[in-house]
Amino acid sequence: MTGQEASPPRRLAERALDTTAENPWPLRLLSSKMAQYIDRMPPVWVEGQVVQLNRRPGAGLAFLTLRDTAADMSLPVTVHPRILEAAATPLGEGAHIVVHAKPTFWPKRGTLQLEADQLRAVGVGELLARIEQLKRVLAAEGLFDAERKRPLPFLPAAVGLICGRESKAEHDVVVNARSRWPGLTFEIREVAVQGGRAVEEVSAALAELDADPGVDVIVVARGGGGVEDLLPFSNETMVRAAAACRTPIVSAIGHETDTPLFDLVADHRASTPTDAARRVVPDVAEQRRGLAQCRDRIRQAITARLRAEQETLRALRDRPVLADPHALVERRAEEITAARVSAGRALTWRLERVGADLEGHRGRLRALSPAATLARGYAVLRTHDGDVVRAPADAEPGEQLEALLAGGRLVLEVQGDPDARTMED
Known part of the structure; x- marks a missing residue:
């Protein structure tokens, strides 16, 4: 610029923490620093499942996608x-592998990848x-204990079903x-029941159905498979997701001889999806037969009870007291009359005896009386x-005395001196 000095170039921040809105990093610098940082990382052993494998004839590299x-x-x-080619077992999609990468x-594509050498x-x-x-660890935590098993409802309002997409197990x-x-109402969740997405999708379906208050029981069904196909049902994440459910779970995966950990944590294990269907709901025809049998037994019991009561009533009616109700009263009246006569006689005898005793006492009293x-x-x-x-x-001259006679009283006056009276007495 004419007449002006050129402005010095902007000084970029040394660290990401020092960047600001006024002094940002260019994208190329961020990508470069990320590449430098990742490049300092050492090789690492990584485990996963092959979900995609591209191997072109004559190509210098093969590409695969490794999923957790x-x-x-x-x-x-x-x-x-x-x-x-050096792998002991031919690899394909779905294989479980370990790579050293x-x-x-x-930076140009902004992508991260692994370069494997083993x-x-x-x-x-x-x-x-x-x-x-893992089974021993989970068993030690009590996830397989019988005390945790919940009973199935007699007749669920709705059944939650987790199965593969358009699978025979669902049918x-x-x-x-x-x-x-x-x-019967079903809440069906079609998910991946094998492969890399099985753990995530089955666990999410379990959580969703368990949160639904209308679902009374959850059935997880698939049509069996090899050991590799059932590996997701022994995954710790899925097993713990099943253990966290409050709704009873029926496991209908694998065959009778397969024992994935999901079978152990479930509340009930069914050998097949058909067996699971028999477990979760009763047979309406069988229930009707049971009701008919119960009605027959109730009818027989009522009939027998009525007959017994009728026999009791008949026996009561045949008793003499019911045949002639006045007989009991008349018999009691006769007993009362007899008791009254007996009491009168006893009272008369007692009074006569007491009268005689009284006369005797009166005579003795009269004989002993001063009268x-x-x-x-x-x-x-x-x-x-x-x-x-x-x-x-005891009397003075001139003193008046009272004389008590048999026929009355007299008043007397004492005369003379006491000595003369004494001599006269």
């Missing part, structure tokens, strides 16, 4: 064809050993259950104070 067996996460992997970030398949024996170890459960109880003495001509002298005069000295 318990989550919806995946990364692209590049590997030299000779490493694939170096993380690489491509690869090996995880054998069935090793997978079963891991499942057995077996729905058709057989509705043949036993027509009009008898007075009747023979004696008298009792008493002073004015009522004291009995027993000797001449």
Whole structure:
């Protein structure tokens, strides 16, 4: 610029933490730093499942997608064809593998991938050993205890069904259950029941149906399969998702000889989807037969009871007291009359005896009474104070005395001196 000095270039921040809206990093710098950071990472052993494999004849690299067996996460992997050919077991989609790879970030495309230099398949024996170890851990936590098992409802309002898309297992459960109880309602969730997405989709369906208050029981069904096909049902994430459900779960996966961990954590295990249908609902025809039998037994019991009561009434009517009700009253009246006569006689005899005893006591009392003495001509002298005069000295001359006779009383006056009276007595 003419007459002006050129402005110095903007100084970029050294660290991501120092960037601002006024001083941002260019995208190329961020991509470069990410590439540098990831490039410093050492190679790592990674385990997953092959969900896509592209191997073109004559190409210098083969491409595959490695997915986590318990989550919806995946990364692209590049590997030299000779490493694939050196694998002990031919690899294909669905194989469970372990790779030794170096993380690489491509700044232009903004993608992260793994560059594998070693690869090996995880054998069935090793997978079963891991499942057995997980089984011991979960059993120690009590997830398989019988006390945790919930009973099935007698007649569920709605059945939650988790199955594969357009699977025969769905047909077996729905058709057989509705043949036993027509009009049964189903809440069906069609999900992946094998492969890399099985754990995530089955776990999500379990949580969704368990949260539905209208669903009384959940059936998880699939039509069996090999050991590799049933591996998701021994995944710890799915097993813990089933253990967290409050709704009773019926497991109808695998065959009678298969024992995935999901069977152990479920409340009930069915050998087949058809067996699951028989477990979750009663047979309406069988219930009707049972009701008919119950009605017959009730009718027989009522008839027998009525007959017994009729016999009791007949026996009561045949008793003499009911045949002639007055007989009991008349017999009691006769007993009362007899008792009254007997009581009258006893009372008369008692009164006569008591009267005789009273006359005897009266005679003895009369003989001992002072009145008898007075009747023979004696008298009792008493002073004015009522004291009995027993000797001449007990009265003074001129004192008036009262004489009690048999026929009445007399008032007397004492005359003469006491000594003369004494001498006269």
